[in-house]
Amino acid sequence: MTASPADTSSSLASVLAAGLAIFAAPPLYAQEAPLAYAVAGDAIERPLAGQAGDAARGAALMGDRHKSLCVLCHSGPFGPVQLQGTLAPDLTGIGDRLSPGQIRLRIVDMKALQPESLMPAYYRIADAPRVAAAWREKPLLTAGEIEDLVAYLSTLKE
Amino acid sequence: MRRLRFSVAGGLLAAVACGMAGAAEIAPQDRRSGADFMSAESRAMQAEDAANPGMLWVLDGERLWQAPAGAAAKSCADCHGAAQTSMRGVATRYPAFDARANRPVDLAGRINLCRTGQQNATALALDGQDLLALTAYVAHPSRGLPVTPEADARLVPFRENGRRLFERRMGQLDLACASCHDDNWRGRLGGSPITQGQPNGYPLYRLEWQALGSLQRRMRNCMVGVRAEPYELGAPEYIDLELYLMSRAAGLPLETPAVRP
Numbered sequence: 001m002t003a004s005p006a007d008t009s010s011s012l013a014s015v016l017a018a019g020l021a022i023f024a025a026p027p028l029y030a031q032e033a034p035l036a037y038a039v040a041g042d043a044i045e046r047p048l049a050g051q052a053g054d055a056a057r058g059a060a061l062m063g064d065r066h067k068s069l070c071v072l073c074h075s076g077p078f079g080p081v082q083l084q085g086t087l088a089p090d091l092t093g094i095g096d097r098l099s100p101g102q103i104r105l106r107i108v109d110m111k112a113l114q115p116e117s118l119m120p121a122y123y124r125i126a127d128a129p130r131v132a133a134a135w136r137e138k139p140l141l142t143a144g145e146i147e148d149l150v151a152y153l154s155t156l157k158e
Numbered sequence: 159m160r161r162l163r164f165s166v167a168g169g170l171l172a173a174v175a176c177g178m179a180g181a182a183e184i185a186p187q188d189r190r191s192g193a194d195f196m197s198a199e200s201r202a203m204q205a206e207d208a209a210n211p212g213m214l215w216v217l218d219g220e221r222l223w224q225a226p227a228g229a230a231a232k233s234c235a236d237c238h239g240a241a242q243t244s245m246r247g248v249a250t251r252y253p254a255f256d257a258r259a260n261r262p263v264d265l266a267g268r269i270n271l272c273r274t275g276q277q278n279a280t281a282l283a284l285d286g287q288d289l290l291a292l293t294a295y296v297a298h299p300s301r302g303l304p305v306t307p308e309a310d311a312r313l314v315p316f317r318e319n320g321r322r323l324f325e326r327r328m329g330q331l332d333l334a335c336a337s338c339h340d341d342n343w344r345g346r347l348g349g350s351p352i353t354q355g356q357p358n359g360y361p362l363y364r365l366e367w368q369a370l371g372s373l374q375r376r377m378r379n380c381m382v383g384v385r386a387e388p389y390e391l392g393a394p395e396y397i398d399l400e401l402y403l404m405s406r407a408a409g410l411p412l413e414t415p416a417v418r419p
Contacts, residue, residue, distance in 0.1 A: 065348060069331075072348040083349040087342050111332075118337055126330040130386040135330040 048143035058152025078101030093158035196353040205419035212363035212390030212415025219295025228279025249297035297414035327384030360414025
């Protein structure tokens, strides 16, 4: 098997490398490349886009299963339960259990915490083999969209 | 004993380093056909020939089986006689090794080799209606018989490659076939049963397709789902994957033409 960046163990390193690539890449790529972020413990304390997200937009994004994909695996107090997945923790009360910074890192790069996790890293250029052309060179969600989800999920308290 | 444990740990480390899914293969006693995950209505549709839309393709395949084709003007029946007897059990053993191709071929590929080699006809289009119909007709006499992979040593490296592909994470979502179909087959994805990804009903009628389709079509669907670039139609990777899937399905009854949601 040829070595691929997927084998990189430090996600922070790869994100920083992507950040550095901004300077060398064409403008289109630069717009979509993830910005650098700082991990502290199991959290990313500062908002990715530099400003807090919008909980209402986050709720709408949570409901857009083809874009956010969240409910394919997670259940929670959003939408009909019979259309929700059972592969990942229920998100009911997640705002009690995790801080916004902890939620942020789990969306950005769950594999930094659990390398074998099913959860895709939402804010990383995919480095697995055979990424389809339409999805290359861009993260699953933008920084702003992730902040909207962080804002929404932080409101889920029991 | 200590050395053995050490090598197991090394294997696990290697699996992690290669980005493979973590889990173990499904134990033989836990193997379950996709039919087991369906609604009673869908199971009844599959079981009753008059209600099973896949039987339309089987009937069409019977016509093609009898029809002379190619420069040789020979029909399948001219050499093979009645498919109900001559083809019984054949589909349970495919893919099988073909000496001239020097690699395994699936049942549809075998039919096309017969067309080009024996009938002097052109190969039928992969995933075209005629090849699907003939494949369903040839597989149908094996319905109810257990999947019985060939114990042919020449198949081993291809089957191993199939297993490697099954366990390899890919696409933007960075998931392997095994991530769902070995590790989470009891779960639900967005409300739908994940199932074990068993290959024992193909070609099958999928309600979502409103048509009969091949295992390759189904695998392409999954690859698109994880946002991976599907292999080309007819690519050797699909044959290797099917070889592995059929070994993983050993003992399950063949269901062609199955019905699936």
